[in-house]
Amino acid sequence: MLSKVALVTGANKGIGYAIVRNLALQYAQRISTVPLTIFLTARNQNLGQESLKKIEQELKSRQILKDDSGKIELKFLRMDLTDEQSIKDVGEILERDYNGLDILINNAGIAFRGNVFDTNVVRTTLATNFYGTLNVCNHLYPLIRPNGRLVNISSGVGKLKILSSELQKEFSRDDLDINGLIGLMKKFEKDVEENRWKEEGWPTQSYAVSKVGVTALTKIFARRADSEGKNILVHACCPGWVATDMTVPNASRTPDQGAETPVYLSLDEEVVPKTKNGEFWIYNKVVSW
Numbered sequence: 001m002l003s004k005v006a007l008v009t010g011a012n013k014g015i016g017y018a019i020v021r022n023l024a025l026q027y028a029q030r031i032s033t034v035p036l037t038i039f040l041t042a043r044n045q046n047l048g049q050e051s052l053k054k055i056e057q058e059l060k061s062r063q064i065l066k067d068d069s070g071k072i073e074l075k076f077l078r079m080d081l082t083d084e085q086s087i088k089d090v091g092e093i094l095e096r097d098y099n100g101l102d103i104l105i106n107n108a109g110i111a112f113r114g115n116v117f118d119t120n121v122v123r124t125t126l127a128t129n130f131y132g133t134l135n136v137c138n139h140l141y142p143l144i145r146p147n148g149r150l151v152n153i154s155s156g157v158g159k160l161k162i163l164s165s166e167l168q169k170e171f172s173r174d175d176l177d178i179n180g181l182i183g184l185m186k187k188f189e190k191d192v193e194e195n196r197w198k199e200e201g202w203p204t205q206s207y208a209v210s211k212v213g214v215t216a217l218t219k220i221f222a223r224r225a226d227s228e229g230k231n232i233l234v235h236a237c238c239p240g241w242v243a244t245d246m247t248v249p250n251a252s253r254t255p256d257q258g259a260e261t262p263v264y265l266s267l268d269e270e271v272v273p274k275t276k277n278g279e280f281w282i283y284n285k286v287v288s289w
């Protein structure tokens with residue numbers, strides 16, 4: 001029987017790791033007889049392989065893995081968001097061996113610690129969070145099959161209100177396309193380089209602006225999915241404030257709790273009638289961007 005296929009980026013630890021495990025558990029609990037192959041991807045081969053083994057060990061007692069006659073198969077693929085060739089390579093494998101993809105969860109991301117802000121911080125943050133996520137969408141969205149899902153992990157700190165009203169208008173235009181969005185992100189980089197980001201309406205926060213970009217690109221891909229009539233659900237979400245290496249140990253949610261909304265958006269049938277495409281979600285609910 002042809003397997004369904006899911007892929008999670010940045011899944012060797014933190015929320016991505018929890019998404020892979022919870023996706024496996026929740027998919028297996030549903031009545032579907034179709035098997036699911038989940039690709040755990042990570043930029044570091046060893047860390048990725050180790051995490052795959054760890055999840056397999058954790059799931060052994062649940063009897064849901066293919067080796068235990070269950071429906072779930074876990075596999076590792078190397079993918080670095082800042083290395084476009086590694087994204088293309090993954091796309092080729094999915095196309096050649098699986099004829100496509102059903103669930104894509106863009107989770108990988110970085111955040112500098114402390115209040116550092118300069119041209120280098122902005123470029124590095126955008127390279128992974130914005131351009132990396134965009135490249136994964138560019139190469140893998142075309143492989144998503146009808147009735148598939150695309151979930152981008154953004155953040156509640158990337159709300160429009162952090163921008164000037166002029167920039168808010170630009171980012172929320174219904175006719176904003178990818179080139180227009182790249183133009184806005186390049187303007188942010190240039191305004192920082194030329195030391196006039198504040199007067200141009202940007203906050204002193206590279207991570208937050210990168211996530212504004214992730215939510216904006218999600219809306220563009222949602223409009224594309226609707227116009228192509230492919231019946232693909234495309235949404236952005238915030239996992240909440242989660243205790244991972246990115247934050248602090250006393251953050252309010254566990255990685256499993258952080259995985260709840262992305263897994264809900266990937267699997268749940270309720271999502272379909274609940275809303276239009278391209279929304280921003282937190283705690284399984286649509287909120288304003």
Ligand SMILES: NC(=O)c1ccc[n+]([C@@H]2O[C@H](COP(=O)([O-])OP(=O)(O)OC[C@H]3O[C@@H](n4cnc5c(N)ncnc54)[C@H](OP(=O)(O)O)[C@@H]3O)[C@@H](O)[C@H]2O)c1
Nearest residue numbers: 010014015043080081082107108109155241242244245246
């Ligand atoms: N934690 C929170 O409170 C929170 C809140 C809102 C949004 N988020 C978002 O949730 C997502 C997951 O964050 P987290 O808290 O789980 O952070 P984390 O524990 O630091 O995990 C981040 C993951 O992304 C991977 N990654 C970083 N750069 C990459 C690249 N160039 N290519 C491929 N993978 C890369 C990391 O791999 P390495 O191990 O190799 O570095 C790691 O697997 C991020 O997008 C983050 O912005 C988190």
